[in-house]
Amino acid sequence: MLLKSKIDDLKKVLSKDKILFGEEERYCYAEDSANIRKETGIPDLVVFAETVEDVQQIVKYANIHNIPIISRGAGTNMVGSCVCMEGGIVLNFSRMNKILEFNPDDMTMKVQPGVVLADIKNMAESAGLFYPPDPANFKVSTIGGSIAQSSGGAKSFKYGTTKDYILSLKVVLADGTLLRLGSGTIKDAVGYHLNQLIIGSEGTLAIVVEAELKLIPKPESNALITAYFDSIETAVAGVNGIIRARIFPSTIDFMDKNAINTVEKFYPSGLKTDKECMLLIEVDGFASSIGTQLNRVEKALRENGASDIVSVFGKDDMEAVWTARRASYGATAKLAPDVVTDDLIVPRSSLSKMVCGCRDICKKHNLHVCIVGHVGDGNVHPQIALNLENDEEYKNLMDAKSEIYSLAISLGGTISAEHGIGIEKISYAEKILGNDVIEQMRKIKTLFDPTGILNPGKIFKM
Ligand SMILES: Cc1cc2nc3c(=O)[nH]c(=O)nc-3n(C[C@H](O)[C@H](O)[C@H](O)COP(=O)(O)OP(=O)(O)OC[C@H]3O[C@@H](n4cnc5c(N)ncnc54)[C@H](O)[C@@H]3O)c2cc1C
Secondary structure: OOOHHHHHHHHHHOOHHHEEOOHHHHHOOOOOOOOOOOOOEOOOEEEEOOOHHHHHHHHHHHHHHOOOEEEEOOOOOOOOOOOEEOEOEEEEOOOOOOEEEEEOOOOEEEEOOOOEHHHHHHHHHOOOEEOOOOOOOOOOOEHHHHHHHOOOOOOHHHHOOHHHHEEEEEEEOOOOOEEEEOOOOOOOOOOOOHHHHHOOOOOOOOEEEEEEEEOEEOOOEEEEEEEEEOOHHHHHHHHHHHHHOOOOOOEEEEEEHHHHHHHHHHOOOOOOOOOOEEEEEEEEEOHHHHHHHHHHHHHHHHHOOOEEEEEEOOHHHHHHHHHHHHOHHHHHHOOOOEEEEOOEEOOHHHHHHHHHHHHHHHHHOOOEEEEEEEOOOOEEEEEEEEOOOOHHHHHHHHHHHHHHHHHHHHOOOEOOOOOOOOOOOHHHHHHHHOHHHHHHHHHHHHHHOOOOOEOOOOOOOO
């Protein structure tokens, strides 16, 4: 708990309207989107940074007085990455939400950390350009949070993740120093790529106060195919068939029967409920190529037993299908008091074993699971509806999680593709990475943040 004298000091440094100190107000920032049964603290103070100088001043003060700093975008990460274990100051970036520069000719954009991804996408599209990373909640999540989690999304299959679209970062270090990492050029071979080290570091190494993004030309046209299968194995064979047909879809997403049924129960969207699973395959490119791509995709899917194949054209109709897919987490949340989601990734050749294995493990532990995923990448999201307050269900969840992680590892995969580690997966990450690797990570953390004030207690234990 921060002493009153320190809070008074900070009130002198920043104007009053940038600080929340009421208990009820601070409580709103105690949690994020992770559903974890763990007591976490509440912040001592919430600060709405408006300028880079605000960030530097707060961080300098916190560094001298050993106060934790927890950066926060929209708070939508799924792993407890911005909860406040030991109190401290939440640095809220919702007021640093401006697009600072947009250079269509260079295909770059400079943004503040609190800009919402949808605004970046819309601005890029206004000039025929494209910012591809698309976590399913891109309409609310911020670029700062996405950089810190190295977020992915449905379009990672063809276009990669956040890390592939960062040209340079301005960051504030734990002692308040401002650095620019990266030159902003498309290629840069001068020294270590420290900006890539910050990406995915979950706010533990430095605070991002500006990012320069790479954009690409927006494909002229796109279309979506939905296809239903009688088994997970045939759906995966369909995915491989598409790739063998030399088509590179922008997304290959997946919903299993439980996910489809749950969406239809709460957000009826016209999905077919009698099949084992469905694939959502989007193709893009020149308008003249779309027909050829759809024909080849359809042929590959039919050869692997797909039925009810429907092509969807036009922004609104495609958006309606994607909304159904994105509604799956919210729909699963309505089945029980709580929902937890996970984020496994395996080589695509092991995908059906992973999906079927998740189902079997959940069945064994009496857990209701809806499975969705970005299966082009081999990325599977089991969404489990349960009551975390029920001791038996909680134990079942923990047992199932650990078996699911072991399965992912045994299949050559890992325990997070895009959500990160936060506090939720620390013990598993430590096991997977091993002592030697964790020790190197600790050294890097100490180099960047000697007093350990930046988002303490996340990713690994010091
Ligand atoms: C319904 C739903 C669907 C989702 N779908 C996907 C998906 O498809 N793919 C995917 O990858 N993720 C997905 N996520 C997870 C989430 O969207 C991403 O992690 C997200 O991009 C985080 O953004 P945020 O603004 O909410 O960050 P926050 O949750 O606020 O913060 C995340 C991390 O970033 C740090 N941070 C925030 N701002 C800064 C900064 N300026 N400098 C340094 N560190 C900072 C925080 O300390 C924290 O460690 C989903 C989440 C939800 C709720």
